Amino acid sequence: MPKKKLAVYTANGCRVCENSILDVHFQVSPFTPWADVGFWPYLTGSQWQDLDGDHRFDLCLFAGAVRTVDDRSAALRLREKSRLMLAVGACSAFGGMPGLLNLNGAADKADLVVPEKSAEPALPRTESRVSALSDIVAVDYVVPGCPPPKNLLWAAIQALICPGECTSRISYSASRLPDPISQSVASGILPPRGSTFAGEKAVCASCSRVKEEKKFTSVLRPYEIDPDPGRCLLEQGILCQGVATREGCGGLCTAAGAPCRGCFGKAEAVFDPGAKMISAISSTFDSTEAAEIKTMSQGFVDLAGTLYRYTMPAQCVLLAGPAEDEIHAGDVV
Amino acid sequence: MQATLFEPLRWQEQPSRVAVYNGSEERNVYFQITAPKDLGTICQGRPVEELPRILSILGPAHHIASAVVLDRLFNAEPPPMAINMRQALLQTLVFTHHLRKLFFFLTSLEDPLADRQTVGKSFGQPLFSRHLFDEIMQCLSLAQEAATILGGRADHPLTAVAGGVSRYVKPAVYDRLAEISDSCVSFAIRLTEFLGSDLFENPEVLESLPAVSFEPMPALSMNDAGSIVLHDRTGQESDRFTSDDVFDKIELFREPWTYEPFACLKGKGRNVFDANDSDGLYFVGPLAGLNARLELSTPYAEEERRRFVDTLGPPPHFTLIAAYRSLLVELVRASERMTGLFNPEKLTGPSTRTVPQELQQQQATGAVESPQGLIVHRYRVDDRGMVEEADILDAASQNNALLCRTARRAVEESMNRNRSQDETKRNIEASLLPF
Numbered sequence: 001m002p003k004k005k006l007a008v009y010t011a012n013g014c015r016v017c018e019n020s021i022l023d024v025h026f027q028v029s030p031f032t033p034w035a036d037v038g039f040w041p042y043l044t045g046s047q048w049q050d051l052d053g054d055h056r057f058d059l060c061l062f063a064g065a066v067r068t069v070d071d072r073s074a075a076l077r078l079r080e081k082s083r084l085m086l087a088v089g090a091c092s093a094f095g096g097m098p099g100l101l102n103l104n105g106a107a108d109k110a111d112l113v114v115p116e117k118s119a120e121p122a123l124p125r126t127e128s129r130v131s132a133l134s135d136i137v138a139v140d141y142v143v144p145g146c147p148p149p150k151n152l153l154w155a156a157i158q159a160l161i162c163p164g165e166c167t168s169r170i171s172y173s174a175s176r177l178p179d180p181i182s183q184s185v186a187s188g189i190l191p192p193r194g195s196t197f198a199g200e201k202a203v204c205a206s207c208s209r210v211k212e213e214k215k216f217t218s219v220l221r222p223y224e225i226d227p228d229p230g231r232c233l234l235e236q237g238i239l240c241q242g243v244a245t246r247e248g249c250g251g252l253c254t255a256a257g258a259p260c261r262g263c264f265g266k267a268e269a270v271f272d273p274g275a276k277m278i279s280a281i282s283s284t285f286d287s288t289e290a291a292e293i294k295t296m297s298q299g300f301v302d303l304a305g306t307l308y309r310y311t312m313p314a315q316c317v318l319l320a321g322p323a324e325d326e327i328h329a330g331d332v333v
Numbered sequence: 334m335q336a337t338l339f340e341p342l343r344w345q346e347q348p349s350r351v352a353v354y355n356g357s358e359e360r361n362v363y364f365q366i367t368a369p370k371d372l373g374t375i376c377q378g379r380p381v382e383e384l385p386r387i388l389s390i391l392g393p394a395h396h397i398a399s400a401v402v403l404d405r406l407f408n409a410e411p412p413p414m415a416i417n418m419r420q421a422l423l424q425t426l427v428f429t430h431h432l433r434k435l436f437f438f439l440t441s442l443e444d445p446l447a448d449r450q451t452v453g454k455s456f457g458q459p460l461f462s463r464h465l466f467d468e469i470m471q472c473l474s475l476a477q478e479a480a481t482i483l484g485g486r487a488d489h490p491l492t493a494v495a496g497g498v499s500r501y502v503k504p505a506v507y508d509r510l511a512e513i514s515d516s517c518v519s520f521a522i523r524l525t526e527f528l529g530s531d532l533f534e535n536p537e538v539l540e541s542l543p544a545v546s547f548e549p550m551p552a553l554s555m556n557d558a559g560s561i562v563l564h565d566r567t568g569q570e571s572d573r574f575t576s577d578d579v580f581d582k583i584e585l586f587r588e589p590w591t592y593e594p595f596a597c598l599k600g601k602g603r604n605v606f607d608a609n610d611s612d613g614l615y616f617v618g619p620l621a622g623l624n625a626r627l628e629l630s631t632p633y634a635e636e637e638r639r640r641f642v643d644t645l646g647p648p649p650h651f652t653l654i655a656a657y658r659s660l661l662v663e664l665v666r667a668s669e670r671m672t673g674l675f676n677p678e679k680l681t682g683p684s685t686r687t688v689p690q691e692l693q694q695q696q697a698t699g700a701v702e703s704p705q706g707l708i709v710h711r712y713r714v715d716d717r718g719m720v721e722e723a724d725i726l727d728a729a730s731q732n733n734a735l736l737c738r739t740a741r742r743a744v745e746e747s748m749n750r751n752r753s754q755d756e757t758k759r760n761i762e763a764s765l766l767p768f
Binding site: 010011012013014015016019020022023025026027030032037041042043044045047048067068070071097098100101103104119120121122123124126146147221222223224225226229252253255256257258261301302305306309 | 718
C-alpha cells in the first residue's frame with residue numbers, strides 16, 4: 001500500500017495542537033511507516049511554494065482559527081490540495097478562545113494597520129470576525145479539545161491514514177468514540193464524513209464527581225468556594241458546562257477541581273451550548289418566587305463569554321451566519 | 334522596491350515572516366508577526382477569576398502569573414504547599430519548554446521525521462544516533478506527565494486559582510513524581526555531556542550555525558527573591574524594582590509593519606524601532622538570566638554554568654551559541670529544582686488555598702520568570718471583579734527588538750557568505766529559535 005501524504009498547519013492559535021501531533025509521533029507510535037509529511041512549516045520548514053504543482057495530500061491536519069486573510073487563504077489552499085480535512089483542536093473546530101473577539105467587535109479593529117512607507121512591508125488584514133475552519137471550507141472530520149487529548153488525536157490519525165491496518169492499536173481510545181466511528185475503524189473503512197473523534201454524550205457521563213439532585217439555591221463564582229472534591233460542581237453552585245459539552249476528555253478539568261468550559265463543543269444532542277446551559281440551570285432554580293429567581297439570575301456574570309468560551313464563531317446560533325465582508329452584492333441574507 | 338519574503342518561519346510560536354527589501358543603498362530587514370493576539374481585548378468583560386485559564390493560551394506559565402495577580406487582587410496569601418506546587422509546575426514547564434527547543438535545534442541538523450533506520454546525512458556522517466530524538470521525547474513525555482499531575486493538563490494548566498491551588502496531589506503519585514524528577518536530572522546531565530562536547534564545541538556544528546551575534550543590550554530578569562533586576566549591556570546591575578513598578582519602568586510602542594508591540598524602558602523617548610539604535614531596548618529569557626553573572630544555587634547547573642564561562646568567557650554574552658547554551662544551563666537547573674520540589678513534604682499541608690472573601694483592590698500586578706523570560710500581568714477590575722483592562726507584558730514583546738535585530742544579522746551574514754535562499758531561511762530560523 002503506498003504511503004499517504006500529510007499536511008499539518010496552524011492558522012491563528014498557539015502551537016500546542018501541533019506539538020501534540022509531534023508528541024503522538026514520538027510518544028505513541030511513529031506514523032511515518034504509513035505516511036510522509038509533505039507540508040509542515042512549523043516542524044520541517046515547508047514553504048508555501050511547496051504547495052505549487054499538482055501533488056496532493058491525503059490528509060490535512062488544520063489547527064487554529066481563521067483570523068486574517070492569510071489564514072483564510074491557507075485554509076482554501078490546503079483544502080484544495082487535500083482529499084481529507086481534519087480540524088484539530090477547539091480553535092479550528094469552533095473558533096476557540098480567539099472567537100471571543102467576536103463579542104468585543106473584532107471588526108472595529110480591522111484594517112487599522114497600514115504601512116506608512118512604501119518600503120515597509122504590509123500586514124495581512126484581519127477579517128471582520130474570527131471564524132472556525134468549517135465556516136471557510138468543508139471539514140471532513142473533527143478532533144475537538146484545547147488541546148485535543150493524544151488518544152483521540154492518535155485515533156483520528158490511525159483511522160484516517162492507515163484504515164484497517166492497526167485496529168488493535170486504536171482499541172484503547174475507541175471505547176470513548178461513538179459507535180459509528182469505532183465500528184468503521186474496526187472494520188477498516190473510513191468513518192462517516194463529518195464525524196467527531198470524541199464521545200457523543202455529555203461530559204457529565206464521564207465526570208467522576210457524584211451527582212445527586214441538581215438544585216440551584218445560589219450562584220457562586222469559582223473563587224468564592226473551595227468545592228467538595230467529590231461532588232458535582234454544578235450542584236455546589238458553580239457554573240460548570242459538563243451538561244452541554246461533548247465528552248471525550250474524561251472530565252479532565254472537573255477532576256482538577258476546575259469547572260468544564262466546553263472546549264469539546266456541544267454534545268451531539270444539543271442545539272446550542274449556551275441555550276442548553278441556560279435551560280439546564282433555570283429549570284433547577286430552587287425557588288418559585290420571582291424576586292428570588294431574579295436575585296439568583298443576577299449572580300451569573302458574563303454568560304456569553306463563559307458559555308461560548310471556545311465555540312462562539314461556530315456554535316452560537318444567534319451569531320451564526322456570514323460575516324459582513326463575506327456578503328456579496330445580490331446575496332439574499 | 335523588491336521584497337524577498339521568508340515565510341512561514343519554522344518553530345516560531347506566532348505566525349511570522351521575515352521581509353527583506355534590497356534597495357540601491359541599503360538593505361532593510363523586517364521580522365513580522367503576521368497575526369494579532371489581542372489577549373487584552375479577549376479578557377475585557379470576563380470574570381477576573383477566569384483569566385488564569387484564558388491566558389494560558391499565551392503559554393502555560395501565564396496561567397501561574399495570572400493566579401499571582403488574583404492572589405493580590407483578593408489579598409489571599411496562598412499556603413506554602415500551594416506556592417510549592419505552583420513552583421514545581423513552573424519548573425516542569427521550564428524543563429519541557431527548553432527540552433523541546435533543544436529538540437528543535439537538533440532537528441535542524443537531522444530530519445526529525447525520517448524513518449528510524451535512517452541516519453543523518455547532513456554532514457556526510459551522522460552526528461548522533463536518531464535514538465537521541467526518541468530519548469528526548471521520552472523524557473519530555475515524563476515531564477509532561479509531571480505537569481499533568483501538578484497542573485491538571487500539561488499545556489493549558491488548570492490548578493492555579495486565587496489564593497492557592499484547586500486540589501492536592503494524590504499520595505499515590507508521590508513515588509512517580511520522584512521517579513520522573515530523577516529521570517529528568519540524569520537525562521539533563523547526559524544531555525549536557527553530549528551537547529557540550531559533541532555539538533556545541535564541535536567545529537563542524539559551529540560552522541553550520543549562523544555566526545550571529547547581536548549588539549549588546551540590557552537584560553531584564555527576575556531573581557530568586559522575586560525582585561526584577563535590570564543589567565546594563567556590560568552586565569552590571571543598573572536598576573532593581575518590584576513587579577508593582579514594572580509598568581512605571583517599561584512601556585510599549587508599535588510599528589505598522591508588525592502586530593507584535595515592542596517593549597522599551599520608559600524615559601528614553603523611544604517610539605519607533607531603529608535597528609541601528611538600541612537605546613532603551615532590552616531583552617529577557619534564559620540568556621538574560623545568565624548575563625546577570627550570578628552563581629546558581631543547584632550544583633549541576635552551577636557546574637554547567639562554569640563550563641559555559643570557561644568555554645565562552647565571563648558574561649554578558651550576546652551570541653547565538655551562548656543563547657543555546659543558556660537553555661541547557663536552565664534545563665539542568667529546572668530538573669534539579671523539580672527534584673527539590675517533588676517531595677511529599679513540600680506538596681502537603683492543611684489546605685490547598687486561602688478562599689478569598691471579597692475583592693480587596695481593583696488593580697494588581699504579578700510577575701513570573703517564565704521559560705521564555707519575564708512575564709508581567711496587570712489587571713484592573715470593577716467592583717464585581719469583571720476585567721476592565723488587562724495589560725500583559727509577555728516575552729514576545731520584550732524580545733521583539735532582539736528578534737528583529739537578530740533576523741537582520743542572520744540575513745546579512747547569509748548574504749555575505751553567498752548562502753542560497755533556503756540556507757538563508759534556515760539561518761534565520763536557527764537564529765530566532767533560542768529566544
